């Protein structure tokens with residue numbers, strides 16, 4: 176079909192199968208001007224507006240991924256701290272409490288740093304909004320931090336031989352130390368899990384599609400990371416529970432991650448396996464497995480325990496950064512928004528459900 | 538907290554006492570001429586700073602790119618050949634044949650039947666080339682993802698059923714950006730752009746960018762609505778492609794328009810956002826499109842993420858229970 180009298184001067188059109196529903200509406204035309212190379216990547220099989228993203232990625236930097244990791248470490252540590260408190264393991268209790276406070280402090284700083292207006296961070300507590308996981312999470316984080324700070328302060332006071340300038344407050348601190356450990360542990364689970372809801376409750380394709388399993392991935396990751404840290408900081412005699420928690424965490428993490436990958440729409444799951452995120456998540460699984468094995472086989476040896484703990488911490492960090500990155504890249508490519516949506520719409524239509532489409536004939 | 542999905546009256550859900558009729562747009566892309574008057578009017582009225590680098594994007598006449606923190610109206614340009622026109626017409630006809638819902642009773646008897654098979658589909662205008670132009674804007678969703686996930690309450694539902702950011706409350710957490718299924722709202726960066734050397738002086742005079750670090754999007758000209766004025770973009774639109782009014786009337790007008798286009802054989806015409814049963818409970822800004830939504834950069838089946846939030850909280854609760862159980866097991870299950 177000739178459109179213009181000058182068509183004969185064009186270089187020959189590449190023989191290309193045109194599939195119904197193939198890519199159109201993108202401004203890139205096939206009239207090679209000779210100066211461009213033929214694209215080696217096959218044309219995507221979907222329509223988009225000049226290949227531009229449909230949804231916007233969250234404007235979050237790696238600080239937020241770091242917070243996902245640190246929040247998890249803090250949460251698990253608070254649970255270990257309570258366990259140590261209840262079962263008479265003073266070193267584990269002390270180390271876990273201090274770890275929790277350190278991790279949650281750095282995490283909160285990372286979170287505030289990532290705000291567009293850091294000076295307004297207190298607005299996070301301006302209201303309680305159940306529809307906003309960020310709001311719920313801010314309250315969880317605040318509540319967690321109170322118990323964590325109090326119990327860690329008691330530890331610091333003890334370590335310094337009661338030299339903190341507390342005056343009459345010392346008695347009070349010692350009285351509330353135990354309950355504070357409970358309070359922190361009460362909010363530990365929610366702290367580890369809400370970040371999964373935060374990511375799931377977005378239009379970012381890969382995060383949203385992962386919303387059913389992500390909480391399990393994140394709590395497992397939190398458990399293994401905090402257990403890993405305790406194995407580094409605490410002598411093996413007292414770190415027994417940490418070793419068990421590490422093994423349970425690794426099992427949970429590997430299983431939840433696998434289940435998540437399988438239950439997700441294959442297209443939206445792609446970013447979990449590709450590029451930087453793919454590499455990070457692959458190594459995360461390997462390190463988690465290695466750390467878990469090391470814990471099981473040599474966890475009673477201090478050096479092996481520390482090495483395993485390090486591997487577990489790295490595994491958890493890689494899980495968080497990998498999931499974080501996969502989501503952002505799924506938002507940047509319109510394919511991950513458009514294709515699954517078209518497929519689910521077509522599936523509903525095929526099943527006879529035609530009443531809930533945003534596009535209507537009238 | 539109102540309901541999280543399904544048809545509802547958003548302003549009533551937000552418990553407004555002096556509730557106004559829900560306002561909205563009907564953007565009829567079939568008569569848009571791509572003049573970008575709306576883009577300009579919006580920028581001027583809202584003092585929005587320059588967006589981007591003044592570069593040409595090689596996407597027809599669209600050098601704006603898309604909606605963003607400093608672009609609250611965006612005119613899309615799509616060039617299509619005969620093959621694509623035919624396909625658009627077919628996909629539109631398929632929609633009609635599917636018996637996609639019509640909102641309310643059809644206005645004329647002639648439009649009711651799905652007997653478009655016999656309609657003469659000879660298009661009244663160009664057959665082998667067409668230029669789609671569409672002015673995109675925030676949809677002011679019935680269930681707005683951006684608003685639901687905002688932790689500070691900076692985003693709020695107005696008495697007109699629209700969704701607006703309070704610039705002085707937002708702390709730029711960016712949650713809303715990820716929460717919008719249409720990719721509309723964005724956090725404003727400092728907007729400083731590299732400028733051509735010879736225009737340096739001119740650009741140096743640019744005023745400081747307002748609301749840096751804060752989420753920004755169309756307010757449906759809230760400041761004008763409270764004064765009973767038409768939004769700037771609708772007022773500036775020379776072809777009435779952007780119609781503004783009560784949401785119900787807009788949907789009604791849209792329905793009439795699509796029927797009359799179908800009667801002219803333009804089966805590619807379809808509505809976007811007029812169905813309150815869709816994933817966002819219907820949009821405040823309704824569009825008449827001449828092709829599939831993704832051609833214009835719109836999501837084909839958007840769903841407000843918060844619709845699944847109860848489920849997500851349940852799953853998170855189970856995960857928390859699992860984590861606590863694991864910790865308990867670690868301490869109780871005998872000394873390792």
Ligand code: SF4
Nearest residue numbers: 675676678682683717
């Ligand atoms: S289109 Fe996006 S920004 Fe606009 S109201 Fe809906 S969710 Fe919010």
Ligand code: SF4
Nearest residue numbers: 687707709710711713
């Ligand atoms: S960036 Fe502002 S408007 Fe958006 S969710 Fe955060 S506080 Fe709310």
Ligand code: SF4
Nearest residue numbers: 579755757758768770
């Ligand atoms: S309603 Fe006002 S703020 Fe929204 S696009 Fe139109 S002019 Fe801009």
